Amino acid sequence: MMAITFYASHFGPTSTFAHPAIQATTRPAPVANHPHPQTVHTYRTNKMSSTSPPPSTSSSSMPPPPPAPAQLTAKEVQAVMPSAVDAGRTITVGGITVTTRKLPILNAAEIEAMTEKLGIAPPEMIFGNNVVSIKGVAKADGAPGEKDKTWKIEFNALDALDLVDKTGSDMLKVAYSAAWQKQRENMHEGIKEVVKPFDWTYSTHYRGTVTENARFEPTQQQIPLDKLRRQDPILFFDDVMLYEDELADNGMSILSVKVRVMPARLLLLARFYMRLDDVVFRIRDTRVFVEFAEGLVLREYQEREDSYENVKKKLMPYREDVPAIMRDANQMVEFLPLQGTVVEKMVL
Amino acid sequence: MSDLDKAIEQLRQCRPIPELQVREICFKAREILIEEANVQIVDAPVTICGDIHGQFHDLMELFRVGGDCPDTNYLFMGDFVDRGFYSLESFLLLLCLKVRYPDRITLIRGNHESRQITTVYGFYDECIRKYGSANVWRYCCDVFDYLALGALVIGAGTSVQPTRSADGEDVETKVREAEDEVEIEVIGLGGVVTRQMLRREAGMINSTNLTPSALPHLSSSGPAGPLLTGIPGTGASGNSRGIATPNNAPANTGGAVLCVHGGLSPLIDSVDKIRLLDRKQEVPHDGAMCDLLWSDPEEIDGWGLSPRGAGFLFGSDIVKQFNHLNNLTLIARAHQLVMEGFKEMFDSSIVTVWSAPNYCYRCGNVAAILELGEDNSNAVLRSGGEEVLFNRENTRRLASTYMGGSMKRGGPGRRYRVFEAAAQDSRGMPSKKPMPYYFL
Numbered sequence: 061m062m063a064i065t066f067y068a069s070h071f072g073p074t075s076t077f078a079h080p081a082i083q084a085t086t087r088p089a090p091v092a093n094h095p096h097p098q099t100v101h102t103y104r105t106n107k108m109s110s111t112s113p114p115p116s117t118s119s120s121s122m123p124p125p126p127p128a129p130a131q132l133t134a135k136e137v138q139a140v141m142p143s144a145v146d147a148g149r150t151i152t153v154g155g156i157t158v159t160t161r162k163l164p165i166l167n168a169a170e171i172e173a174m175t176e177k178l179g180i181a182p183p184e185m186i187f188g189n190n191v192v193s194i195k196g197v198a199k200a201d202g203a204p205g206e207k208d209k210t211w212k213i214e215f216n217a218l219d220a221l222d223l224v225d226k227t228g229s230d231m232l233k234v235a236y237s238a239a240w241q242k243q244r245e246n247m248h249e250g251i252k253e254v255v256k257p258f259d260w261t262y263s264t265h266y267r268g269t270v271t272e273n274a275r276f277e278p279t280q281q282q283i284p285l286d287k288l289r290r291q292d293p294i295l296f297f298d299d300v301m302l303y304e305d306e307l308a309d310n311g312m313s314i315l316s317v318k319v320r321v322m323p324a325r326l327l328l329l330a331r332f333y334m335r336l337d338d339v340v341f342r343i344r345d346t347r348v349f350v351e352f353a354e355g356l357v358l359r360e361y362q363e364r365e366d367s368y369e370n371v372k373k374k375l376m377p378y379r380e381d382v383p384a385i386m387r388d389a390n391q392m393v394e395f396l397p398l399q400g401t402v403v404e405k406m407v408l
Numbered sequence: 409m410s411d412l413d414k415a416i417e418q419l420r421q422c423r424p425i426p427e428l429q430v431r432e433i434c435f436k437a438r439e440i441l442i443e444e445a446n447v448q449i450v451d452a453p454v455t456i457c458g459d460i461h462g463q464f465h466d467l468m469e470l471f472r473v474g475g476d477c478p479d480t481n482y483l484f485m486g487d488f489v490d491r492g493f494y495s496l497e498s499f500l501l502l503l504c505l506k507v508r509y510p511d512r513i514t515l516i517r518g519n520h521e522s523r524q525i526t527t528v529y530g531f532y533d534e535c536i537r538k539y540g541s542a543n544v545w546r547y548c549c550d551v552f553d554y555l556a557l558g559a560l561v562i563g564a565g566t567s568v569q570p571t572r573s574a575d576g577e578d579v580e581t582k583v584r585e586a587e588d589e590v591e592i593e594v595i596g597l598g599g600v601v602t603r604q605m606l607r608r609e610a611g612m613i614n615s616t617n618l619t620p621s622a623l624p625h626l627s628s629s630g631p632a633g634p635l636l637t638g639i640p641g642t643g644a645s646g647n648s649r650g651i652a653t654p655n656n657a658p659a660n661t662g663g664a665v666l667c668v669h670g671g672l673s674p675l676i677d678s679v680d681k682i683r684l685l686d687r688k689q690e691v692p693h694d695g696a697m698c699d700l701l702w703s704d705p706e707e708i709d710g711w712g713l714s715p716r717g718a719g720f721l722f723g724s725d726i727v728k729q730f731n732h733l734n735n736l737t738l739i740a741r742a743h744q745l746v747m748e749g750f751k752e753m754f755d756s757s758i759v760t761v762w763s764a765p766n767y768c769y770r771c772g773n774v775a776a777i778l779e780l781g782e783d784n785s786n787a788v789l790r791s792g793g794e795e796v797l798f799n800r801e802n803t804r805r806l807a808s809t810y811m812g813g814s815m816k817r818g819g820p821g822r823r824y825r826v827f828e829a830a831a832q833d834s835r836g837m838p839s840k841k842p843m844p845y846y847f848l
Binding site for chain 1 (some may be wrong): 747
């Protein structure tokens with residue numbers, strides 16, 4: 061039982077994928093709408109399946125042919141295609157539609173495809189089929205030629221990772237790197253090449269993927285925290301993981317998106333949290349706030365960062381709780397100084 | 409029933425055992441482990457498992473799928489602890505089994521079996537929570553220092569006995585069995601055979617009057633010459649087949665398989681060099697011992713440095729050369745999450761085995777174990793009856809397994825059993841539906 065209290069803070073209220081029994085609001089979404097449909101066709105199954113034994117082979121001296129890629133049977137397609145519930149959960153309130161979708165991490169073929177697209181290896185736990193989107197319609201104001209405008213802001217792993225530095229120009233190193241390199245120099249002169257340098261902490265300043273008809277402009281307005289602190293009923297809530305990496309056990313890097321929809325407004329928080337042990341802490345938050353009645357859409361982006369040493373000092377009083385706090389971005393946000401805030405307003 | 413058997417029973421129910429008993433078991437385990445070599449020799453048949461990471465209920469599922477210990481001979485490639493909820497119960501159960509059946513279970517060290525890593529990734533906190541002090545953690549860490557760094561599986565056959573398919577096409581299957589040997593078989597979810605790779609040369613192997621020179625070259629070590637007696641990787645062995653079989657019958661010998669948690673090291677060019685290490689210490693931050701537990705294979709030529717600033721990556725040529733020099737046909741390693749449970753790389757010269765399904769209770773991946781059959785015997789690892797029973801329980805599940813890359817024949821016959829996470833219930837797992845709260 062004690063496990064619950066401890067891990068609740070580590071894993072948070074995150075979850076895996078949708079479950080039919082608890083997805084009352086689940087409904088199939090048209091697959092074509094999704095920018096990154098599962099690459100189902102890349103699966104290969106051998107013809108020698110349980111239902112069709114291969115033709116028996118004689119002991120000829122012919123070289124064996126390569127395994128033949130076979131067509132998927134209907135049964136197999138069913139097994140690999142996301143079922144209807146995987147299309148996500150969705151809610152429409154005040155003209156705004158929020159959709160979340162949670163699927164398992166990518167398989168080998170999908171990872172290969174993503175690696176090719178990105179040019180870098182994706183994080184170890186890559187939820188490439190997960191998505192959170194907010195969709196709205198701006199009604200035409202009656203002027204001639206005016207049409208309703210449908211806008212969408214979406215959060216997905218591929219676009220977030222596309223903003224990770226792929227050159228390695230600003231690369232962090234693990235804490236014991238210097239010692240490791242020094243020891244190594246004497247022994248392995250020949251091994252000098254760093255394999256595919258890139259920002260392996262997967263730090264991103266992703267603020268969501270926005271449809272072309274919408275743009276965000278700087279504003280003096282602020283997200284009204286007082287309204288959000290009120291305990292209005294939550295009609296819809298989800299917490300969706302986009303990616304996570306353990307930095308080869310040198311810390312953690314995690315990007316997740318939370319959303320809560322109340323009767324009059326909604327708040328989305330896409331939080332990137334990175335801890336590189338004995339080096340640095342980093343949080344990058346993107347908040348999207350929508351006030352339904354006004355059709356107001358605000359987006360706030362914040363960066364927080366501090367050295368491991370500084371944070372460790374601040375956490376001293378928490379003693380044995382420190383490891384748990386360090387795993388929890390939601391607690392760590394209190395200990396990391398704000399480096400900057402940008403608030404923007406959506407203009408159609 | 410002995411105290412040890414009682415402890416095993418209690419741990420099987422995921423209930424921790426008293427601190428004093430932990431101390432006693434850790435002490436006994438150390439006495440056994442201290443006698444083991446850095447590279448422990450294990451006879452096939454054996455079932456090789458990857459990371460467990462404290463996912464106790466999934467470890468139970470693994471035993472259901474792979475058979476119980478001691479009925480099945482197990483080899484665990486480390487990372488028993490951290491991240492999951494039940495590192496303590498998982499590790500202690502494996503350790504008790506080690507003490508109870510030392511010859512039927514082999515435990516090698518993963519990078520998480522370290523003081524430094526367990527203080528950061530959960531095992532330390534779990535011990536404090538469950539016992540109120542760090543004593544149990546200390547006992548366990550002392551055991552970690554004695555775990556072997558690797559294992560060498562010898563006497564594995566080149567083929568595995570084909571598993572009867574769930575649909576029971578007995579006649580045709582039997583015909584096939586007689587003519588082909590199955591080199592790779594994948595048993596997907598629910599015990600359904602999802603893939604079989606046949607070794608075409610099988611017919612020749614089965615013929616009675618064959619001579620060694622007529623054998624297909626199953627490994628990179630060249631034609632089967634005179635069979636020397638000795639363990640692969642030592643100077644005493646002249647070929648990949650390891651210890652000569654009675655009558656010098658060379659058929660169905662798959663060569664030796666090196667099992668290690670992470671991978672190779674530029675400081676290690678032979679298995680013998682691993683044997684020379686002083687392993688009884690905390691995992692260091694550098695050097696050969698560190699590399700064996702931390703390095704990863706990568707699609708590169710030669711050796712590379714990880715962009716993280718520490719740690720090595722090694723390419724196909726490194727693996728093939730190492731296997732050739734050491735008369736190995738396969739390296740089995742763990743350490744990296746694989747959605748499909750296992751991943752063969754570099755023309756099947758190395759495989760990653762991952763045994764923690766739905767990793768961290770949220771990844772949705774399947775897990776796998778690797779069964780290596782016995783030399784020259786076509787031994788049935790488990791009875792067909794059990795498999796059928798397993799099928800019936802799981803018919804709703806379907807398997808789809810993707811094997812990356814092209815398969816080049818060679819190496820031991822291997823059967824991958826793929827399995828899913830144990831059903832999550834009210835045992836403190838995070839629920840699939842997150843609890844709403846007023847985040848800002």
